[in-house]
Amino acid sequence: MNKKLVPILIIIGALLLIILIIWFLFFRGGQEPIENNVPEAEVVVNQPIEEEQEVEQKPEERRQNIVPEERELNANDLGKMASSFAERFGSYSNHSNYSNILDLQIFMTRKMKNWAEKSIEESKNEYSDIYYGITTKAISSEVQEFDSEAGKAVVLVSTQRKESTGSMSNSSTYYQDILITYVKERDVWKVDSAYWQ
Numbered sequence: 001m002n003k004k005l006v007p008i009l010i011i012i013g014a015l016l017l018i019i020l021i022i023w024f025l026f027f028r029g030g031q032e033p034i035e036n037n038v039p040e041a042e043v044v045v046n047q048p049i050e051e052e053q054e055v056e057q058k059p060e061e062r063r064q065n066i067v068p069e070e071r072e073l074n075a076n077d078l079g080k081m082a083s084s085f086a087e088r089f090g091s092y093s094n095h096s097n098y099s100n101i102l103d104l105q106i107f108m109t110r111k112m113k114n115w116a117e118k119s120i121e122e123s124k125n126e127y128s129d130i131y132y133g134i135t136t137k138a139i140s141s142e143v144q145e146f147d148s149e150a151g152k153a154v155v156l157v158s159t160q161r162k163e164s165t166g167s168m169s170n171s172s173t174y175y176q177d178i179l180i181t182y183v184k185e186r187d188v189w190k191v192d193s194a195y196w197q
Contacts, residue, residue, distance in 0.1 A: 073189055075146040075153070081107075081189070082155035082180045083138035089194055090136030090159060090178065098123070109183060109190045135162045139175075151184030156197075 073081075085107060092100050098120045105113050137160045145154040157178050164171040177197040182189045 072148060074148075075143040078146065078153050078182055078189060079141040079143050079155055082157050082182075083141045085180060085191055085194070086141075086157040086159055086178045087136050087138050090161060090176075090196075091134060093131070093133035095131060095133075104191075107191055109185050109192045112191055112193060115193075131164070131166055133164050133168075135164075136160070137162075151189075153182040153189070155180045155182070 085104065088100055088104055090100075092098075101116045101120060105116060108116060139158045139160055141155055141157045143153065143155050145152065147153070157180060159176055159178060160173060161176055162171050162173050179193075179195045179197055180191055181193040183192040184190075
C-alpha cells in the first residue's frame with residue numbers, strides 16, 4: 001500500500017466515525033426521548049406553579065426580617081445630625097459654587113430651602129478671584145429642646161472654624177456656635193433654621 005494513502009484513509013475513517021456519532025446522537029437517538037418526554041414536560045410545567053408561589057413568598061418574609069424596623073429618632077440622634085449639618089453648612093469656599101448649601105437642601109424644610117436659594121442668589125454678585133474659605137468642625141452639641149409629639153427640636157452646636165483668605169496657609173481659627181432648629185415635615189426631622197451665634 002502507498003505510504004501517502006494511509007494518512008488519508010485514517011482521516012476519512014475518523015470523519016466517517018464523527019458523522020456516524022453525530023447522526024446517532026442527534027437524529028436517531030434524539031427522536032425517541034422527545035416523543036416519550038412530551039407528557040413528562042407537561043407534568044413538569046404544571047407541577048412547579050405552587051412551588052414557585054411559595055418561593056415568591058419566602059423572599060418577602062426574608063425581606064421583612066432583614067429590613068430593620070423604623071424607629072423614632074431621639075434627642076441624641078438629632079444632636080448628631082445637627083453636628084453633621086453644622087460642619088457642612090459652615091464649610092464654605094467662594095470657588096465651590098455654594099455646594100455646602102445646595103447639598104444640604106434635602107435636609108431642609110421648604111422655608112429653609114427658600115432662604116438658602118435667596119441667600120445664594122444674593123451672594124453670587126459678591127464673587128471674587130481671590131480665594132476665601134471657611135472650614136468648620138463640630139466640637140459638641142447640646143439639645144436644648146426636644147418635643148417629638150409637637151415635632152420641634154432646638155440644638156446648639158459648638159464649632160471650631162478656620163477662615164482662610166488668599167491661600168490655605170493664610171488662616172485664622174475661631175470658635176462659634178450655631179443654633180439649629182428642627183421641625184417634623186411629613187414625619188421626617190428637617191432643619192427649619194440655622195443661626196450663627
